[in-house]
Amino acid sequence: MIATALLVAGKDLRIEARSRVLLWQVLPFGVVALVLAGIALGPARAGHSDAAPGLFYLVTLFVTLLGVNRSTQIEGASGTRSSVATLGLDPAGVFLGKALALAVELWAIGAVLLAGSVLLLHAALAGTLQALPSVAVTLGALAAAGSLYGALCGGAGTATLLPAISFPGFVPLLIAGERAYHSALAGGALWQWWLISLVALAAYVGLGVLLYGVLEESW
Amino acid sequence: MPVVTLEGAVVSAAGYPLLAGVDLVVEPETLTVVTGPNGAGKTSLLRLLGGLVGLSGGRAEVCGIDLAAGNRRALRRRVGWLGHEGSFYDDLSVRENLVFAARALERPLSAIDPALERVGLAGRSETSARLLSAGQRRRLGLAWLLVRRAELWLLDEPYASLDDEGRDFLDRLLADVVGAGATVVLSAHDPLRSSTLAPRTLAMAGGRVVGDVPGGRP
Structure with a gap:
């Protein structure tokens, strides 16, 4: 399972390195969304800082949806799907690999968006650095949940359902992540929100390992 | 022992029968060409043999694996699939x-x-x-x-998009892989006209095998 996960993750990341879809399409979208959010808030510096965690995670949600769609699209062509299916890869390993690759991509984009939060939304640098581990865990949970929902919506003609179907699953993660980042900026305790993100990460990884094969078969 | 044994095999999707009771035996180290018009069931037959679709009725055993028992994943590692869309x-x-x-x-x-x-x-x-x-x-x-x-090669319209040189190359390759012990089932709109191969040719229509011409010498 681990060998399959590493193989699939390496393949997805290599495809991203070649195609640069996330670099040239998704990342600019995220930065523009962050800039627009800052403009919409107006010039009040204090208000920006207070809203930064929520805006960061709102933009991260959009970026995650695009990333999940891209990750699903890679396997989407009918001939590719059939050929790869005949490789007989362990579905749990495929899920872990796709989630890992998506997590790596989200971590990279998240780092840029966090820098944007500091520069454009005036979030405190020290608090943002303190929030880094919780952001990493939350983005990991989003990647696991997104890979599962991506498989759920992987059939032809159902990709546009992803935002609606994944929304209930993403909301607790976004709230926990936002609260953790907010607490870090305010100098408060983080662990309660960390715990939610960690439990969600474990739950989505467990669900994905169990269910990915079933969802894959339904494509 | 045959590589493929189908008895009244039925495959359906959304209630529509893609294969409507196919009887077929394919011996090892043979080349079989499945012909027929669009919608005849050629691709569905290949997908069934590759474990890519489930068996809805009848009996199917491929590479010694009973598809009715549902172990399609085990079969997939033993077949090779080449679709016409790219793979x-x-x-x-x-x-x-x-x-x-x-x-x-x-x-x-x-x-x-x-x-x-x-x-x-x-x-x-x-x-x-x-x-x-x-x-x-x-x-x-x-x-x-x-x-x-792969033990069983499943090629969906492999001659499409090939020029004469490409067709000759594919003929030679298929002759070699069959000679090396693999079994090949491929689909084509029309019977092969090859100087190298003389495959068994099945004709399909309406999800059934309606003709079976044994292979011989080229």
């Missing part, structure tokens, strides 16, 4: 696609260069699959199968 990741290079397939099936990477030589893509191994012509994509798909060393 690989467009953003990876020719070599990277083959490395992925070899690693997934725990085949030696040393099989890649001979396979590329064999299909005439040795000089394009670092080219992105997206940049290959239709004929070259078909050759990459064949290299993928050579690296896999």
